[in-house]
Amino acid sequence: MATSDNNRRKFIATTLQSVGLTALGGLLWSGYSDEVKASALVLRPPGAIKEEDFLKACIKCGLCAEACQNRETNIDRHTGLSKAGTLQMAKGGDHQLIGTPFFVPTEVPCYMCEDIPCVPVCPSGALDQLSVSNEAGELDINKSRMGLAVVHKESCIAFWGIQCDACYRACPLLGEAITIEMHRNERTGKHTFMLPIVHDTVCTGCGLCEAACVTEKPAIFVLPNEIAKGVAGDHYVKGWDKADEARIENAKAEETVTELSKEGTAAGYLNSGDLY
């Protein structure tokens, strides 16, 4: 009788353990899935390929983050101590896919190193050296598109009429990625609004502007390109832009060629009305 009680106790204990482990596994998995789902706003290192492909290509080796952490400029010239680098490898709770590199501009922005040490060390192609190289094949950090800075007009004090150009001055592409537009302040009648305007063909998404913004929560912030940018659609044409008009003409010509080539097929023959 005692043996049968022991067996039953053992059975219940084992069952509870398995249930516990399964539940724990479930919790860990759901946590992991949440990290994956929560990654839409993540900012990747320079040269990162499209996020969807990046997640498949990145082997989570951490070489880019290591290269970034070991930059010479991370060493304080006076104390010889190392300062925090830009790239971090995601761990549980970072709301990014665990083990992948990312950065948070308000913590440490990307300093747009001229030699881009983080990119050539990537062994998997997740960071594409060509995308950050110029026509001469030299590394050119200005070609990187880590994201796009967006200004929230309602919280940017320059849009209130208060003079502020902290973001403009912090931008390494001074006067190109952000320009200041002057507008008369009709409310006071005697002042000028000096408004920061971001240019998406130049902004690299380094986040130096976000880190420098004077408001309590930055009024300028970097978003991944897919989120920051809209898409007008192919059917809208810029009437004043010859290249855009040519795009429509080319598309029409392509359609005609496709139609003509269909006529040469069996289906084209059947539809030509030449059957007697």
Ligand code: SF4
């Ligand atoms: S460019 Fe420099 S600061 Fe920016 S991520 Fe690469 S190593 Fe770090």
Ligand code: SF4
């Ligand atoms: S993210 Fe900001 S600082 Fe960096 S290039 Fe763009 S506008 Fe300039």
Ligand code: SF4
């Ligand atoms: S630093 Fe911030 S508040 Fe100042 S102009 Fe730039 S976005 Fe506006």
